[in-house]
Amino acid sequence: MSEPLFLGIDLSTQQLKALLIDEKAAVVHDFAVGYDKDLPHYGTTNGATHGPGDGQVTSPVAMWVEALDLILQRMRDAGVDFSRICAVSGAGQQHGSVYWSKSAADALASLDPSKSLLSQLNPNAFSIHDSPIWQDSSTTRECRELEEVIGGPQALADLTGSRAYERFTGDTDHEDRPDDYGATSRISLVSSFLPSLFLGLIAPIEVSDASGMNLMDVASCRWDERFLRACGGPELREKIGPEPVLGGTALGKVASWWVNRWGFDPDCLVASFTGDNPATMVALSTPGDAVLSLGTSTTFLLAIPPSNTPPTRFTTSHLLAHPTASDAHIAMLCYKNGSLAREKVRNEHAGGDWARFNDLVTTAPPGNNGFWGLYFPLPEIIPPNVTGNFYFETQDGTETPTQVGALPATAHPRAILESQLLSIRARVTAILHQDAPRLRRLVLTGGASTNPTIRQLSADLFGIPAYVAEDTSEAAATGGALLARYAWWKSKDGTRDSFEKMRAGDAERMKLVAEPDEKITRVYDGLVETYSLCENFVVDVCNRE
Numbered sequence: 001m002s003e004p005l006f007l008g009i010d011l012s013t014q015q016l017k018a019l020l021i022d023e024k025a026a027v028v029h030d031f032a033v034g035y036d037k038d039l040p041h042y043g044t045t046n047g048a049t050h051g052p053g054d055g056q057v058t059s060p061v062a063m064w065v066e067a068l069d070l071i072l073q074r075m076r077d078a079g080v081d082f083s084r085i086c087a088v089s090g091a092g093q094q095h096g097s098v099y100w101s102k103s104a105a106d107a108l109a110s111l112d113p114s115k116s117l118l119s120q121l122n123p124n125a126f127s128i129h130d131s132p133i134w135q136d137s138s139t140t141r142e143c144r145e146l147e148e149v150i151g152g153p154q155a156l157a158d159l160t161g162s163r164a165y166e167r168f169t170g171d172t173d174h175e176d177r178p179d180d181y182g183a184t185s186r187i188s189l190v191s192s193f194l195p196s197l198f199l200g201l202i203a204p205i206e207v208s209d210a211s212g213m214n215l216m217d218v219a220s221c222r223w224d225e226r227f228l229r230a231c232g233g234p235e236l237r238e239k240i241g242p243e244p245v246l247g248g249t250a251l252g253k254v255a256s257w258w259v260n261r262w263g264f265d266p267d268c269l270v271a272s273f274t275g276d277n278p279a280t281m282v283a284l285s286t287p288g289d290a291v292l293s294l295g296t297s298t299t300f301l302l303a304i305p306p307s308n309t310p311p312t313r314f315t316t317s318h319l320l321a322h323p324t325a326s327d328a329h330i331a332m333l334c335y336k337n338g339s340l341a342r343e344k345v346r347n348e349h350a351g352g353d354w355a356r357f358n359d360l361v362t363t364a365p366p367g368n369n370g371f372w373g374l375y376f377p378l379p380e381i382i383p384p385n386v387t388g389n390f391y392f393e394t395q396d397g398t399e400t401p402t403q404v405g406a407l408p409a410t411a412h413p414r415a416i417l418e419s420q421l422l423s424i425r426a427r428v429t430a431i432l433h434q435d436a437p438r439l440r441r442l443v444l445t446g447g448a449s450t451n452p453t454i455r456q457l458s459a460d461l462f463g464i465p466a467y468v469a470e471d472t473s474e475a476a477a478t479g480g481a482l483l484a485r486y487a488w489w490k491s492k493d494g495t496r497d498s499f500e501k502m503r504a505g506d507a508e509r510m511k512l513v514a515e516p517d518e519k520i521t522r523v524y525d526g527l528v529e530t531y532s533l534c535e536n537f538v539v540d541v542c543n544r545e
């Protein structure tokens with residue numbers, strides 16, 4: 001009998017990725033479909049469509065379905081033996097939502113193996129064809145209304161783990177399309193939409209990803225009627241489906257479409273998928289690690305172990321339920337202006353070339369000769385809703401920044417890296433749980449984690465060694481594959497429980513990529529305050545406008 005494989009799918013902002021691991025968690029294959037490049041007929045920019053309304057950002061749900069059809073074809077063309085896959089799970093960009101029509105359940109239950117998913121599901125299985133995604137910032141009014149009903153931002157954060165954020169699913173605006181909302185039978189998150197396709201029925205939402213909706217009580221991991229009523233009226237309870245489940249819960253076996261079209265084993269398990277950030281934690285985090293995910297967004301993630309002291313809820317960061325441990329949590333900072341803002345600086349000031357960008361970073365010293373740049377091409381999450389580019393100088397030897405109209409062209413690459421990372425550093429101490437072990441490693445992942453200059457600057461600025469996974473920068477898909485393996489491992493013996501026990505025999509596949517230079521770390525210790533002064537200035541200006 002050939003060795004089992006486990007499939008992890010990650011539907012992230014710019015690409016769909018599929019990764020296969022073996023029983024020892026080694027990566028065997030990985031595949032990707034880039035939305036802009038491989039599916040240009042949807043006309044997305046970096047996987048998204050901006051507008052028509054102010055701040056609205058969506059992705060065509062049909063594009064995601066077609067990406068799945070295409071990645072399966074690529075896997076077959078590369079010789080993947082689908083019958084070896086014992087379980088599938090995965091990850092989805094957080095907060096994005098999919099709206100199933102009233103005929104979706106029948107369409108999913110009767111998929112014809114001679115036809116693609118796209119041709120059978122699009123358009124009729126969906127009541128809304130443009131799925132709101134995490135880059136949306138159009139729902140400020142809904143957010144403030146929800147906070148007011150619940151008793152303010154802190155009260156909402158205490159209950160759901162986060163104050164109301166524009167991208168959070170519960171705050172999505174349905175008022176301007178009551179007919180489409182009325183025609184919706186069920187609402188999935190991206191992470192529950194994918195397993196629905198594998199199962200041939202609509203899957204429940206998973207607890208950690210449910211924490212990004214402002215609808216779930218983050219302590220009990222159950223939907224809360226108060227939020228459901230405030231966000232979607234009485235019918236939202238039905239549309240949202242059953243209570244959330246833990247990540248890696250076996251939900252059933254693959255539908256016959258997968259067996260008959262692609263040759264999956266009829267016993268292949270489908271496990272609950274989670275959000276891409278929680279899946280990244282599943283793949284990478286061990287106690288004492290901080291994870292810095294440099295995908296489209298930048299996220300900084302800390303595992304919060306089970307504790308007698310419940311984790312503090314902040315209105316500036318998120319608290320998520322942990323996907324595999326019902327009594328643990330994840331603290332998260334999330335920035336919208338991550339890779340795309342860096343790409344913009346690279347294109348405008350480094351000829352579109354990462355090597356040139358890196359040269360410019362390394363020719364300037366830490367502190368960038370007193371040149372500061374804060375870049376928010378999209379309305380930011382931290383600090384909330386600031387937009388635009390802001391430049392400062394501290395040239396007179398003092399730490400007080402002065403706003404200036406421009407920077408020397410060569411100063412931008414280092415300026416953006418320093419300001420993005422100092423924003424995180426300025427907030428880390430606050431979100432570290434009192435029982436958390438001292439941070440010993442910074443684990444980097446996502447597209448930009450392949451960049452050696454970004455690795456070194458991260459290690460220097462945080463003052464801890466930077467690591468990456470040995471065999472892939474796709475941590476979310478790896479976490480998904482591990483959740484698949486977890487569901488399969490548990491299914492073999494009813495006494496098996498914890499995810500850590502399953503991982504106990506696995507080799508640790510991490511490599512050290514940058515050691516901090518103490519002298520440079522000390523320079524950055526002294527720059528946190530200056531960064532905060534620049535940021536406060538930006539917040540004041542944007543709030544005045």
Ligand SMILES: Nc1ncnc2c1ncn2[C@@H]1O[C@H](COP(=O)(O)OP(=O)(O)O)[C@@H](O)[C@H]1O
Nearest residue numbers: 012013014015295296339343354446447448451
């Ligand atoms: N060498 C590099 N240096 C810096 N950033 C890079 C490099 N290679 C890729 N990236 C960034 O990685 C981003 C994509 O990361 P990825 O993790 O695939 O995103 P997502 O999972 O959100 O779709 C791109 O937007 C690009 O800016």
Ligand SMILES: O=C(CO)[C@@H](O)[C@H](O)COP(=O)(O)O
Nearest residue numbers: 012013093094134295296297
């Ligand atoms: O909004 C968030 C987290 O709250 C984002 O991190 C999304 O989950 C998108 O992730 P990437 O595509 O950047 O990995």
